[in-house]
Amino acid sequence: MLHKSLVRRLDLITLQLFVSVFEEGTLTRAAAREAIAVSAASKRLMDLEHVLGVSLFVRRAKGMDLTAAGETLLHHARQMLFNVEKMGMELGEHSHGVRGYVRMLANLSAIIQFLPEDLRDFSELHPEVKTDLEERPSTGVVQGVLDGVADLGICSCDTDTKGLLSVTYRHDKLMVLMPAHHPLAARDSLAFAETLGSDYVGLHVASSINMRTHAAAREAGKMLRLRIHVPGFDAMCRMVQANMGIGILPQKAYELFGRALGLHAVPLTDAWSDRRLILVARDEAQLSPVSRLLFDYLSLSMPALELPVSSVLQTIR
Template identity: 40%
Template structure:
């Protein structure tokens, strides 16, 4: 059976509800003969009579009554689709998926998204967040797995559009009493004599650290690899290794753990994050509104 035509179903429902083809035609501004032709085609399509012609009108057959119930459901669903799509166009409803680095997720992104969703105009927008390492973020956005990616701007993102977001500053976190704890600032080379706790080796930060160590003719000695900064600080607190972490993440927990944060005197210690997406035309109204909100939080 061919796909049922919604216009014909709408007319069929109107005929059943009014009990009269002429009155249904008046409501739809269609001549009765045109409706009769559509109904005959519908009966031919489903292969059974749907209406019984009476002296003063029509009534549905048993098959017609069944079709009437289905038709009402289909028309109701179609109306909801139309309303939802209109809401998307107006920017009041939508779903946005974000892939974000652990730094962005831990520092500010969750709070920034929450502030966006608290606005009354955005109450029907859903934002899904998923943590990924930076190369996977870029690949996921390129492949259409997410509308938006949030990662370090040093990540290779060729082919994607980008807008600035927030920034942070890497520092060295060490236990009190560690040989580096008395330093006022440190060069990256100063840390390479000690074992590190780090994030996964394919994260943007670790790739950058390995590259800088290689330029110094050295390697980073990864004693422990963890997936989040809280675990990294606990490893440092246990005295097993030192770590390079964003000051914005480490400041409060480091104070409670008695850890020392030492500024990192490197030009790359200050990191800027970006919002990356395929192009503005690919963003839904909801995604564009979220991008504008997050970009407005970028420092000057």
């Protein structure tokens, strides 16, 4: 069968050469980059095409272009080479005394508000475990965990988890960020619809906050007057300070970045502004022992008194 033939006959050097030909554009430059003879490089490519039974490149006078089959192989080859490099890094950690490695994806809100202290405390309890953390929007977190890029992920609860195991991680509260002199700054709370007469500074387009605010504006029968997108909460605070508009951010992000800049924040009254962040994994049973350690620790990390703002208000009433 073809897949058995591939296991026996594919090799990493040839896959690296294939990627180099694509990136360099010519076989000559790729061979020089990989430090092999052009004739040997040409034979490797022809053997690879023979094994796969497809043409990978269109040979032209000035270079080589990928075929549709070549584009498919490029995606998989890059992933395979990345995984091999990652494997080497993780195995190398063992020679330095690290006995476990957890790959984790999280959205910006979790990374800014909660994970620094949580991962610090976990690391103090388990110094032999190393965590590799990468920021992605909530949808990217889910996809990354599904694809096996990470063992664990943290995202907003309104994200389609596509069947992943999920448990509550934390709650946060969204607020309207504005200059202290803004007309709405005197309010104790605001409905999102009341803010739609102002220009907005928005987070990057894939962020859950950006998508939720656009949806809420449509539900109110209006469009968000967006002046600029920014990559993070610190950049949002600087843009608001420069009178580029108002923004939506979690309360703790305001306390970390906005307050020091002399900005003001007013809580939203909309139900969606009381958010739940969730911890996701493919399958609890398939987690490695160290990933399970971190999963269990983060599952129990929410302080007992930390409740959604709406729950607190219900208690007060």
